[in-house]
Amino acid sequence: MEKKLQDLKKTFMSEMDNVKDSQFLADLKKKYLGRKGELTGILKEVKDMASEEKPRVGKLANEIKEELTEVFNKTEKIIKNKGDQAIDFDPTMPGTKRQTGHLHPSTIVQQEVEDAFVSMGFSVYDGPQLESDYYNFTALNIPEEHPARDSHDTFWLEQNWLLRTHTSNLQVRMLEKHGAPFRGIFPGRCFRYESTDASHDHTFFQLEGLMIDKGINIGNLIATMKSLLSAVFNTDVDVRLRPGFFPFVEPGFEMDIKCLVCEGKGCSVCKQSGWVELMPCGMVHPEVLKAGGVDPNEYSGFAFGLGLTRLVMMKYRIDDIRLLESGDLRFLKQF
Numbered sequence: 001m002e003k004k005l006q007d008l009k010k011t012f013m014s015e016m017d018n019v020k021d022s023q024f025l026a027d028l029k030k031k032y033l034g035r036k037g038e039l040t041g042i043l044k045e046v047k048d049m050a051s052e053e054k055p056r057v058g059k060l061a062n063e064i065k066e067e068l069t070e071v072f073n074k075t076e077k078i079i080k081n082k083g084d085q086a087i088d089f090d091p092t093m094p095g096t097k098r099q100t101g102h103l104h105p106s107t108i109v110q111q112e113v114e115d116a117f118v119s120m121g122f123s124v125y126d127g128p129q130l131e132s133d134y135y136n137f138t139a140l141n142i143p144e145e146h147p148a149r150d151s152h153d154t155f156w157l158e159q160n161w162l163l164r165t166h167t168s169n170l171q172v173r174m175l176e177k178h179g180a181p182f183r184g185i186f187p188g189r190c191f192r193y194e195s196t197d198a199s200h201d202h203t204f205f206q207l208e209g210l211m212i213d214k215g216i217n218i219g220n221l222i223a224t225m226k227s228l229l230s231a232v233f234n235t236d237v238d239v240r241l242r243p244g245f246f247p248f249v250e251p252g253f254e255m256d257i258k259c260l261v262c263e264g265k266g267c268s269v270c271k272q273s274g275w276v277e278l279m280p281c282g283m284v285h286p287e288v289l290k291a292g293g294v295d296p297n298e299y300s301g302f303a304f305g306l307g308l309t310r311l312v313m314m315k316y317r318i319d320d321i322r323l324l325e326s327g328d329l330r331f332l333k334q335f
Ligand code: DAH
Pocket: 165, 166, 167, 168, 208, 209, 246, 248, 249, 252, 280, 281, 282, 283, 303, 304, 305, 306
């Protein structure tokens, strides 16, 4: 009888090793501990045994019953807490990869440009996107009725407030606050009330730069722009400088780069021209310096308005600007 009990325990334990799910476990319980189960059967036999063996065998039978019940309860608990697959857990399997978020491509490029400028001694500033007519236009030598306002399709709000159309809105704010000499960049979101296509969106990013000091000239401007572009693209890119008109700089330029999406062949991004306007820039107009409280006879400087969104498109060869603000995960997951 004692041997029978020990054998039963052994088979029970080896069957427990194969438990796969709660159904299997319930069947095992029935088989051993149920009313017609194997152990229950033995316990019944013990009752009819000769009296001198009975206490010893009875004790062993009860001990084994307790042991089996304990193992059974433990396994049941694990399955209940972790689900059926807990039993199948294989510690040598590679883990499930957790999904992590990442920076938006515009933020990645913005930070790269910031790093390049910080290494040249510039500081990074932020400013309002909800702006007054004064800082967005008038202080930049664009008074009311000036035709240059037409080129900025503006989201007008109540009482001459607007959504800034460019990051140049911070030029005079920064000069008023920090005075000269000054070296800063201001990246940020801008808005234009215009119909969208592959190269225009109502919301986009610019990165404005302003450097004011004694004796600053066009040579400083060009050298700064070139170091920036080689830092961002890690290679020399073809650029060209054309005269450009902006009321707040004199002289003003357009710095274009050879389109990297089509390599100059012509595509929707470069409007088939092979070149992309990336960086309008120029020497700060004396009227703007005056508006910021800086004496134009003592100081001069340059300003530029880098099209950050365009730069992102060039860097990652994105051929439709609207993807960037779309929030489309199929697009964003590629970065
Ligand atoms: N703010 C201008 C725009 O968005 C671009 C610009 C032109 C910025 C010349 C500048 C500059 O700083 O010097 O159209």
